[in-house]
Amino acid sequence: MPDEELAVKSAPPPGARRLSRRRMLVLGGLGGSGAVAALLTRGVEAADPPAPSAPATTKALAPVPGDRTSVLIRMQDDLQRAMAKPIEQRKWTMVLDLTRCIGCSACTVACKAENNLPPGVVYRPVLEEEIGTYPNVRARFTPRPCMQCDEPPCVPVCPVAATYKRPDGIVEIDYDRCIGCRYCIAACPYSARTFDFGLFYTSSAPEKAPYEREPSHEYGRSWTRKGDSSPIGNVRKCHFCIQRLEAGMLPACTTTCVGVATFFGDQNDPQSLVSELIASPRAQRLKEDLGTKPKVYYLM
Amino acid sequence: MQATMPQSRPSRPSLGLSIAGVVWVAALGLGLVGVVLRLATGEVHAGYGSYIPWGLWVAAYVYFIGLSAGAFLISALVYVAGVKRLERIGKLALFTALVTLFMALITIWFDIGHMERFWEVYVYGNPSSMMAWMVWLYTAYFLLIIAENWFALRADLAAMSRQGGLRGVVGRTLTFGRTDVGDEAVQRDRGTLRVLGTIGVPLAIAFHGGVGALFGVIAARPFWNSPIFPIAFIVGALASGGALITFVTAFFWPDRGTQEHRDLVSFLGRMVLALLALYLLLEWAEFSVGLYGQVPSESDPYRQIMTGPYWYVFWFVHVLVGALVPLAVLLLRPRSMRWVGAACGLIAAAFIAVRLNVVIPGLIIPELKGLNTAYVEPHLSFTYFPSLMEWLVLLFVVAIGVGIFYAGNKLLPLATGDESEVQR
Numbered sequence: 001m002p003d004e005e006l007a008v009k010s011a012p013p014p015g016a017r018r019l020s021r022r023r024m025l026v027l028g029g030l031g032g033s034g035a036v037a038a039l040l041t042r043g044v045e046a047a048d049p050p051a052p053s054a055p056a057t058t059k060a061l062a063p064v065p066g067d068r069t070s071v072l073i074r075m076q077d078d079l080q081r082a083m084a085k086p087i088e089q090r091k092w093t094m095v096l097d098l099t100r101c102i103g104c105s106a107c108t109v110a111c112k113a114e115n116n117l118p119p120g121v122v123y124r125p126v127l128e129e130e131i132g133t134y135p136n137v138r139a140r141f142t143p144r145p146c147m148q149c150d151e152p153p154c155v156p157v158c159p160v161a162a163t164y165k166r167p168d169g170i171v172e173i174d175y176d177r178c179i180g181c182r183y184c185i186a187a188c189p190y191s192a193r194t195f196d197f198g199l200f201y202t203s204s205a206p207e208k209a210p211y212e213r214e215p216s217h218e219y220g221r222s223w224t225r226k227g228d229s230s231p232i233g234n235v236r237k238c239h240f241c242i243q244r245l246e247a248g249m250l251p252a253c254t255t256t257c258v259g260v261a262t263f264f265g266d267q268n269d270p271q272s273l274v275s276e277l278i279a280s281p282r283a284q285r286l287k288e289d290l291g292t293k294p295k296v297y298y299l300m
Numbered sequence: 301m302q303a304t305m306p307q308s309r310p311s312r313p314s315l316g317l318s319i320a321g322v323v324w325v326a327a328l329g330l331g332l333v334g335v336v337l338r339l340a341t342g343e344v345h346a347g348y349g350s351y352i353p354w355g356l357w358v359a360a361y362v363y364f365i366g367l368s369a370g371a372f373l374i375s376a377l378v379y380v381a382g383v384k385r386l387e388r389i390g391k392l393a394l395f396t397a398l399v400t401l402f403m404a405l406i407t408i409w410f411d412i413g414h415m416e417r418f419w420e421v422y423v424y425g426n427p428s429s430m431m432a433w434m435v436w437l438y439t440a441y442f443l444l445i446i447a448e449n450w451f452a453l454r455a456d457l458a459a460m461s462r463q464g465g466l467r468g469v470v471g472r473t474l475t476f477g478r479t480d481v482g483d484e485a486v487q488r489d490r491g492t493l494r495v496l497g498t499i500g501v502p503l504a505i506a507f508h509g510g511v512g513a514l515f516g517v518i519a520a521r522p523f524w525n526s527p528i529f530p531i532a533f534i535v536g537a538l539a540s541g542g543a544l545i546t547f548v549t550a551f552f553w554p555d556r557g558t559q560e561h562r563d564l565v566s567f568l569g570r571m572v573l574a575l576l577a578l579y580l581l582l583e584w585a586e587f588s589v590g591l592y593g594q595v596p597s598e599s600d601p602y603r604q605i606m607t608g609p610y611w612y613v614f615w616f617v618h619v620l621v622g623a624l625v626p627l628a629v630l631l632l633r634p635r636s637m638r639w640v641g642a643a644c645g646l647i648a649a650a651f652i653a654v655r656l657n658v659v660i661p662g663l664i665i666p667e668l669k670g671l672n673t674a675y676v677e678p679h680l681s682f683t684y685f686p687s688l689m690e691w692l693v694l695l696f697v698v699a700i701g702v703g704i705f706y707a708g709n710k711l712l713p714l715a716t717g718d719e720s721e722v723q724r
């Protein structure tokens with residue numbers, strides 16, 4: 001993701017925002033993925049042509065919401081409005097349209113790259129399920145970020161209060177405080193937390209690859225993994241790419257989502273796309289019965 | 301504790317003692333390899349991962365801390381309730397409680413990702429966390445046990461300080477100059493002990509119940525989320541700790557074979573029998589209700605315990621070796637010291653299976669369908685078997701514990717009550 005990294009470092013000054021940011025999004029944020037950009041700007045019907053030869057085995061994807069403005073640009077505008085408000089008035093929310101997810105795991109990989117995650121640490125795997133038996137079979141793909149629960153069970157269990165809910169609802173981990181007891185992993189009903197065991201992808205190579213020596217930019221700081229210093233020995237999880245939000249960008253998974261199945265924005269803003277989507281009768285949350293009140297919704 | 305301990309204290313090392321010594325040194329050496337590996341490479345070589353985040357060490361920690369709480373509560377029968385028949389094992393029980401607590405603490409220390417930050421629990425402790433409470437309570441308990449051990453041993457240490465050799469040095473050092481052995485001083489120690497013990501009983505119950513609650517409060521894990529856990533943990537602690545004390549009393553007592561010793565062991569044996577039976581009753585309640593429900597998230601962990609890949613931990617180690625065999629022995633041979641001692645040794649040792657079957661099954665069912673195959677990388681697995689490093693570190697802890705216990709038994713007046721026949 002070289003384009004995105006560049007964009008992180010050189011976020012445009014607040015004056016010349018609107019247009020330049022749109023361009024950056026489509027050109028940079030999508031990593032030059034022309035097909036997807038085209039899909040976004042074209043109409044809904046054109047994006048999902050029905051397969052004429054095998055109607056029984058294919059299914060049209062759900063329409064992309066909001067066909068007048070492209071989805072990413074609309075969410076980008078939502079983001080800017082939210083960032084202009086005081087932090088406690090934002091309520092970051094993610095919506096995942098399971099009828100649009102194609103199970104490509106591009107979001108998983110984009111997240112790995114954005115946050116420079118080592119082996120064994122994954123913030124957003126895509127769960128795959130096969131439903132039915134051949135020939136009446138279909139697949140369901142469920143991306144699983146941290147739910148940023150409004151009543152997060154991972155928070156009260158932490159013996160040193162190293163994990164807590166921010167005013168904007170994101171559940172954060174203080175890497176310098178966390179003792180690595182993994183009690184929060186046990187307490188999370190969504191398995192959204194993984195432990196940094198200190199592995200490297202290129203540890204058997206003569207020299208660690210440069211990307212593994214690069215820092216990750218989490219929670220307002222740069223963290224270089226080496227020896228036993230944090231975040232090694234800590235629990236890690238999805239944080240909706242706070243570092244990108246602060247630079248005026250959508251989370252990496254959202255801009256990368258090939259199926260246009262990931263939506264992000266401020267639930268407190270009635271004009272935002274996510275506010276519109278979570279009002280859908282299709283909107284559900286995982287394990288609703290637990291009362292954790294996730295801020296990640298699934299359009300089932 | 302370990303069957304490798306010598307059975308008597310001859311002046312020259314016997315063959316048995318030499319073998320035990322060699323085994324102990326080998327265990328310590330191997331264990332050290334594990335510890336060095338842990339310290340040098342962190343948790344890279346751990347068998348647990350992010351989906352099964354706790355493993356052998358956490359189970360061993362719960363096991364040791366249960367032994368400690370059980371041994372302590374038995375000492376309280378002496379120092380608080382004043383049970384005369386157990387009078388002479390008071391000090392032994394207290395010392396056992398101290399050693400096993402120490403073992404528990406080092407085990408759990410190796411388990412945390414940032415060992416150097418354990419002090420944060422005291423400074424930044426979060427009162428809503430059961431884990432923080434557990435740490436605070438066992439710290440208080442640790443200090444209290446040290447104090448109790450001192451008051452229980454002081455008079456005997458004072459007497460010992462008049463001897464020559466190492467025991468004299470130990471006696472002189474540990475009395476901190478308080479060598480008064482007059483009736484009044486001894487009575488004062490006794491009074492202090494009663495006060496400390498009285499504080500200690502609720503403390504031991506609270507912190508071991510707290511360990512149970514640590515699991516019980518996790519609503520995300522239906523298997524753990526049960527109000528029976530705190531109670532079962534305390535009863536289990538009493539059964540396993542009591543069994544350990546009985547084993548030690550049966551085989552490491554200075555004047556074995558006397559009528560008094562026989563009475564003591566058989567009394568302890570009956571007590572352990574009752575406690576084990578009570579524990580099994582609670583376990584029956586837990587398993588039968590859990591299994592009968594037929595709600596998979598509830599019943600699958602029990603099925604896994606009984607028919608999963610590690611069925612033998614439950615059926616062989618726990619049910620057969622840890623319960624049925626010792627129950628039969630305790631019922632059929634209640635007056636034989638050796639049989640009772642051996643049966644209790646089995647109960648105490650096999651109780652680790654119970655602890656493993658609390659920690660692991662709560663974690664092996666994926667919380668979301670498809671998670672096990674969603675992203676495949678090291679440490680993202682729903683199967684667990686302890687890695688070599690984990691076994692070696694545990695071996696180290698056991699070797700250290702046995703070593704301290706042996707040294708304490710040799711150097712401290714643990715089994716005295718009637719000095720004349722014991723010292724030397």
Ligand code: SF4
Nearest residue numbers: 146147149152154188
């Ligand atoms: S999904 Fe898990 S880690 Fe994320 S806030 Fe909820 S309980 Fe915490």
Ligand code: SF4
Nearest residue numbers: 158178179181182184
């Ligand atoms: S692993 Fe870290 S964040 Fe999680 S409960 Fe332990 S100290 Fe808190």
